[in-house]
Amino acid sequence: MNRYPLWKYLLILMVIAFGVVYSIPMLYQPDPAVQITPASSGLAIDEGLQEDMLAKLEASGIQVKLDSTVELNNRSAIIRLADDDEQLPAKSALQDLLGNDWVVALNKVPTTPDWLTALGARPMSLGLDLSGGVHFLMEVDTEAYLNTRQADNVSAIKRDLRGERIGYRLVDADPDTARVIWLGFRDNEALRDGERYLERNYEQFTIDRTDYNDMPGLRLSLSDQEVANIEEEAVKQNLTTISNRVNELGVAEPIVQQQGTNRLLIQLPGVQDTAQAKKVIGRAANLEFRMEAQPGASSATSETFRYMNAARTAKLERDIIITGDVVTNASVSFDENNQPQVNITLSSAGGARMNQATRGNIGRRMGTLFVEQKTRVERTVVDGEVVETTERETTKEIISLATVQSALNSSFRITGVGDINEANELALLLRAGSLAAPMYFVEERTIGPSLGAENIRIGINSLILGMALVVGFMLIKYRAFGAFATVSLCVNILLIVALMSIIGATLTLPGIAGIVLTVGMAVDANVLIFTRIKEELNKGALPQSAIKAGFERAVVTIVDANVTTLIVAAILFAVGTGAVQGFAVTLAFGITTSMFTAIMLTRALTNLVYGRRNVEKLAI
Structure with missing residues (x-):
């Protein structure tokens, strides 16, 4: 009566094997590391530089991971460290050595074996609250x-x-x-x-x-x-640009997503230098190219701007030839006077507009304007309380004013960009893409690595305590059947981890809360089944008949109860953001896997123990 066909046992074993394989990567925690990336295409990481970096870390008392050398990945170098606490000192030491020509970022390097990686198995990414880092909420000025x-x-x-x-x-x-x-x-x-x-x-x-x-x-x-379409275009363009800038920073597992109609959520796990992150991410810099105004031009057709690095002004036409939006690439080099310059490459449309504007103006001067949106916070005391007032302003300064020698096309250069650091920063911003609209920081939070580790410890302890209490209750209340439920519960947790790993979900503290909640909910189905079995026994049913009736008659109730909860989880994921979505993901996975383990795995264990023999009394 209570026997499974062979194919069902094989299916259960395959699912458990899937859970084991895709949960194993969680045992291979990533190594803390620093990533070094050149800020311009003219720099390269050679053997001499690698030796200098390792020597600098050794002189600073920073321990590199045993047998670790500098690992090259495309244009970046990665140095693994022995401990998480060494990351910030290592970043500071290398930045002092390399200067502003290089971007030094904190990173995590996977240690998963190649055979697991080939199967698509990798450890879950940890959210900001578990790994530490910075959180920004920025508003787009549509x-x-x-x-x-x-x-x-x-x-x-x-x-x-x-x-x-x-x-x-x-x-x-x-x-x-x-x-x-x-x-x-x-x-x-x-x-x-x-x-x-x-x-x-x-x-x-x-x-x-x-x-x-x-x-x-x-x-x-x-x-x-x-108007709505134009504003949506601005937000999407800024989202793309910010994503590109985050990639330039070399941050591992960043989160950049739209929140609401005109705000962007940016989370950078592992980053602790908020000043550098804000400088690159939040700088709303752009370029404008305009012809110099003709002598005697009126204020209706011209504007006066000051130079960025000189105490003088010049008058430019109000009509804009092109902006930085059409720049497809930017790199730094040096001119014949050994001064830094930025080499610009335009899109085909931008090149055509530049050519059209300059071919009829050979001999005239063309100005390059650096446009930047800034936020200034002023603090005043009102009735004994400090009140902050945010003012937003746009500054436009002339970088260069050069004579057009011939018609320009898609490639040209701009000089007068200041020192090499300013040139590198301008090239980085243009290479990553200019912001379509100004953006302003409306929220900023920093979570230290130690706090992230503490959150992980608290979350794991909560999970262990929850499982211990649930397992203890099930064993005392239902004895042998409680043991079946315990095995199903452990497999359930294994499958949740495997599913989150294979889809690349990010584990957050609310996500751990969802797993803890699942521990309690996962045995609900078993409680329904076991209670039904006891009711059948009390009515005088034989043990085998009671088992069959208990599982079959409780299935409809189990499915209905879990499907309604699954609908709520889907709604939470659809309308929620950040922490709410993390909770919804683990809850949805937990509900799905708990139905499988409660209905199939627990039944399979029961069949293996009781299904092939005569039973006079059940341990329940």
Whole structure:
């Protein structure tokens, strides 16, 4: 009556083997390490530099892992350390040795054997609360991006109308709303020509006829949906750029994701130098290329800017040729005077625009503007309390103003970028991509490595205590059947770890809480089954019949109860972020694996013990 066919036993053994193989990597904890990456393409890691780095660590009393040498990975070097506490001192020592030409980051290097890696088995990634690191929440200024887009549209419309020889007089952005552009034309014929051209080429605008400054005019306005699309584009572009910058930092297992409509969550496990992280990640730097204004140009068509490294100013045209958004690569080299310069490579569209702008302006000077959005915090005392006020400002400074010798294309260089460190930083920012819109830090937290280790210890102790109490209760209450439930519970934990490992899920402290909760929930199904068996025995059923009825009649209740909880876990994952998602993942995996272990594994163990013999009394 209570026997499984061979294929079911084989299926259970295969699932357990899967759990064992993909849980083993958790025994191979990654080594603490420092990663060294050149800040520019002109630098390389040679044998001499490797020896200098190892000698510097030895002189600083920092112990490198036994038999460890410098490991090269693409353009980076990795040095494994003997202890987590050595990471920060090692980073500081190497940064002093190498200077700002190199990026030194904390890292974790996997130690999983190759045969496990070949099977796709790797240890779970640890979240920020378990490994330590920095947490940033940044807000994207979508309104500023909309203003920039409209300024580009104004310049493009002027350029296109001139090219079509359409007689316009004014093209202005509305000072009160970024959604509207006004155009004034010379006469009604020019108005009609301009309207037809704009309807064909600027479909994103709704175009209405209306007089503007006593001239025949047009009102170009963006719809709510178009504004929403532009703002979403800004957030996605910034998300991509921030991800690229994090990769430039060489951080292991970073998290960069959108949170809400206009905020980005950035978590950098293992990073403790928040100043460097903020400097590279949060710097909203960009470039603008403009022609120098003609002598006598009015303030309506020109602006005055000061030089970055000199106490003088120059006047540039308001029309922007290109921005850093079209830069595809940037590297540092030295000019004929041994001064640092940044070599720029543009996209095909950017190169075409640069060529069009410069081929008719040979002999004139073109300015390179460095644009940066900054946040300044001012503290004032009000009624005895310190009140912080955040002010945001945009600075634009001239890097260089050079004469156009010939028409420029997709590749050219900019000089006057300051010292080598400033050139490297500018190249890094441009190489990673410029931010489409300014971003501001709204939240910042740092979690030390020791606190992360303490969280791991607390989480593991909670899991051990929870399992001990549950196992003790089951053994006392249900005796032999309690032992079956205990084996199923251990396999259940094994399968949760294996599933999280194989999909690359990140384990967080709330995730550990989800596993602890699963320990209690996993035996619920066994309790239902065992209680049903006892009820059948009390009704006078034979032991074998009671076992069969207990498992079969409790299955529907078990599935219904767990499916409803699984739906809640899915909702938590869909609408939650960060910690809530970590809890939802482990809860969902725990529910899925507990149904398998309670229904199939516990039944298999019961069948093996009681299924092939006559039983007069059950140990339950």
